[in-house]
Amino acid sequence: MPATNQSPVSIAEAAAALDAMRAARPLVQNITNYVAMTISANVLLAVGASPAMVHSEAEVDEFVAISNALVINIGTLSPDWLPGMRKAAARAVALGKPWVLDPVGCGATKFRTDFAVEMSRAHPAIIRGNASEIMSLAGAAGAGGKGVDSTASSDAALAAGKALARATGAVVAITGETDYVTDGGRVAAITGGSALMPLSTALGCALSATVAAFAAVRPPFDAAVAALAVYGAAGAVAASRVNGPGHLPAELCDALHNADAAMIAANASITLIEES
Template structure:
């Protein structure tokens, strides 16, 4: 499995340099673009309604992140999701702050109609998205453990045929047949804004060049988690961690990946 994660996905992104169209939030645009460049992908950020369909057409994947949602961007996102669905293009939904406001939930309900290829969010967001039960959303941080969201994720998989990734101390990736657990990462990563958003973008890059959307998502989450683990050892705090993660995403070796990857399957 680990060999496949490297050769089939991590190396494939480096070799193919997929174009990833990010409709993401103001807070993380720079971080996201740099993370994509570091893993070998090519980022583009575009939100104008007049060019969305053309951008989707030339991209390997579309990533929609609703972090700093507004009325204009929501229209652009719906155009992108519909076009990606129509043309069978890989697209990833990051439901930032799901459950926090009725506006977010209304937009998310519309986006889900276009069957995201992958949905990646924290436990609270996945639970809110599935309306599996009531949970408190504290800003965009998770207030629920990732394993509590498994039932919610399974309901999303069943209804929308998406791969669902619940991010947390253990990342849980679920499709209609299997469940994977990625136990890589470090708690200090939660002190760097936008790493979850970077994770969604990297998932988009990996899924955009792969037929197996589940394994590619596992590979993306494992890579970022390992980069975080290794970077924490040489970092003095969240500022240097952010810088060191970018460097490690860029220069991580196959040997480092194999020595640190911690993935299991149920």
């Protein structure tokens, strides 16, 4: 794929998006899984957003209306949660508010995969998942993954991600050793993070929440790129301060809280590798 030196996305723009998000302090509604609620809320507070963990069908209409962005995460999926997720997504679209789909474990079971496919067609602004989740959601045979962990590389999922973006109209963010963001035409590659991050549960879920916070202040492609760069940089800094994954979430929150342009530039990179 041809490289370009004239990227419309950059570390400087990621830092500017971070500043804009902190100034706006967007309210991000999270319909997320039980495992991820605390770390997602703490990450959002640390990076500069305002979290709300609101999933009841009885109040999602009202809460989406006062929120700036929504994330729907299917990690601990149960039938009781489906109506609220459907209703919240539809309300966000009707109000022109961005929402992010995290198809956790897509491909592991028919119930989970069918619902992930349904929600992918409900006009999310961004879909964020690991390689196996994205490949499964895009319909790639045999790419269901192992539980909620990815068994494929992000490189291997790039073609599926582009196809998924074209089919759904969503920006697709594929996370892995190298992260990719695509709208079906453009592709940006983001480096950063640490091999320790997959060893600490729900950090990917918290990333999806962070993507939603950035989507409140930037268009979907730019928001996803900026969020992944900021989060990756913070992950690299956090990993440098620990001896293992146990204390990583706390250090990640501290790194996000203290993130600035210099820190992002020193610990992450963004390259536009394909233009539309």
